[in-house]
Amino acid sequence: MGLFGKVSLASILQRIFGKKHAKIGIYGPPNVGKTTLANRILRDWTGDIMGSVSEVPHETRRAKWKKNVKVENGSSSLLMDIVDTPGVATKVDYKEFMNTWGLTKDEAKRRAKEATEGVIESIKWLEDIDGVLLVMDSTQDPFTQVNVTILGNLEARNLPVLIAANKIDMEESSPATLKSAFPQHPVIPISALTGYNSDNLYTTMVNHFSKKRKKKRR
Amino acid sequence: MAKKEKEISFNLVSRHKLDELTSSEKLQFILKEVKKGKILVLERGLTPFEQANLIENTMKEIEEDTFIGVEMEGLGEDKPSFFQKLFGHSRKPRVTLIGPANLLKTIRKDNDMIQTKIIPGRGAN
Numbered sequence: 001m002g003l004f005g006k007v008s009l010a011s012i013l014q015r016i017f018g019k020k021h022a023k024i025g026i027y028g029p030p031n032v033g034k035t036t037l038a039n040r041i042l043r044d045w046t047g048d049i050m051g052s053v054s055e056v057p058h059e060t061r062r063a064k065w066k067k068n069v070k071v072e073n074g075s076s077s078l079l080m081d082i083v084d085t086p087g088v089a090t091k092v093d094y095k096e097f098m099n100t101w102g103l104t105k106d107e108a109k110r111r112a113k114e115a116t117e118g119v120i121e122s123i124k125w126l127e128d129i130d131g132v133l134l135v136m137d138s139t140q141d142p143f144t145q146v147n148v149t150i151l152g153n154l155e156a157r158n159l160p161v162l163i164a165a166n167k168i169d170m171e172e173s174s175p176a177t178l179k180s181a182f183p184q185h186p187v188i189p190i191s192a193l194t195g196y197n198s199d200n201l202y203t204t205m206v207n208h209f210s211k212k213r214k215k216k217r218r
Numbered sequence: 219m220a221k222k223e224k225e226i227s228f229n230l231v232s233r234h235k236l237d238e239l240t241s242s243e244k245l246q247f248i249l250k251e252v253k254k255g256k257i258l259v260l261e262r263g264l265t266p267f268e269q270a271n272l273i274e275n276t277m278k279e280i281e282e283d284t285f286i287g288v289e290m291e292g293l294g295e296d297k298p299s300f301f302q303k304l305f306g307h308s309r310k311p312r313v314t315l316i317g318p319a320n321l322l323k324t325i326r327k328d329n330d331m332i333q334t335k336i337i338p339g340r341g342a343n
Contacts, residue, residue, distance in 0.1 A: 090273055091287025091319035092280055109282060116277040123274045143327040145290045149273065152266025 022209045023081040025125055028135035029146045030057035030087030030115075033166040037135055037192035038064075038084040044198065045069050050084045056101045058115035060086050063125055073206035080209070085125055086118025088146045126153055131160040131209045138165040138173040138189065142181045151182065162208050163187040164201060169194050226257065226321065226336060233261040241265075245272050252318050253285055257336070263292040263314030272316075289322040291315050291332045 026034045038050035051064050065083040094112035097103040132154055136142055154161045163182055165175035168189045175189035188204055190197045251258055276288050292314035315332055325333040
């Protein structure tokens with residue numbers, strides 16, 4: 001047994017130079033798989049789930065969080081409070097819930113109202129997090145205003161962001177497009193649904209979110 | 219007699235005009251104009267914080283049958299040079315297009331071009 005017993009050099013360095021506990025927000029537009037990913041992470045590390053998922057946009061309309069989720073990467077680990085945020089959008093039309101998703105008028109109006117409140121809550125959470133897992137749909141154009149606004153806010157605050165290029169189980173997915181669109185941030189192709197490449201995501205999360213940074217305030 | 223088409227206002231807003239306004243005044247001005255059905259092109263766009271505040275304010279203003287939100291697209295920020303950074307120049311947002319979501323639809327966007335369509339009658343109205 002070495003000088004430090006069972007404690008590895010990596011974990012000692014992490015204690016000195018890096019974070020041990022971080023509040024991580026899962027962000028993104030509606031319907032990119034944020035809650036599916038949150039459920040995947042929780043199922044893998046706690047055996048629990050975060051919330052229900054649906055094809056209808058804005059299924060998550062209130063932020064949900066799970067404290068003290070320990071994600072391990074070999075000898076190092078990171079304790080995270082995972083916050084699953086409602087989808088951020090610049091528009092909410094109750095008629096879309098009726099016409100596309102078959103909701104009744106009352107259900108659609110209630111969902112739209114709650115969705116607008118959810119967007120506001122997501123934006124407010126940006127003030128209170130240490131890092132973001134930004135979920136993008138790798139089958140869609142990544143240059144959306146929501147993605148650009150979230151990334152711009154995180155960069156201005158000097159907060160670490162990790163892009164999860166989700167839905168790579170789908171034939172039309174193109175994680176390479178996301179990588180070339182945002183070369184300044186790590187992009188991990190995953191399928192939150194099947195769990196494909198989640199080990200790579202966890203490794204990157206521990207390494208990336210453990211880094212010590214000076215958080216800028218507005 | 220042919221039915222007269224509804225007119226759509228398209229306003230270019232100068233950098234000078236925007237610089238005269240505080241962030242809060244700028245957002246009030248934009249949202250007021252967009253709620254009237256106008257499409258704005260801002261010569262200097264919004265900072266990321268202003269964009270987030272605009273989304274937040276938009277959500278508070280949504281009305282079921284008259285205003286479903288905004289469509290907003292901006293070209294990426296200019297990156298300051300090494301010397302500009304040294305003298306404290308911050309990143310400057312570039313041109314931004316903002317309009318009512320029931321009217322304006324983004325077709326495609328990349329770092330150098332924004333393609334949109336104006337579709338009267340789309341969405342809630």
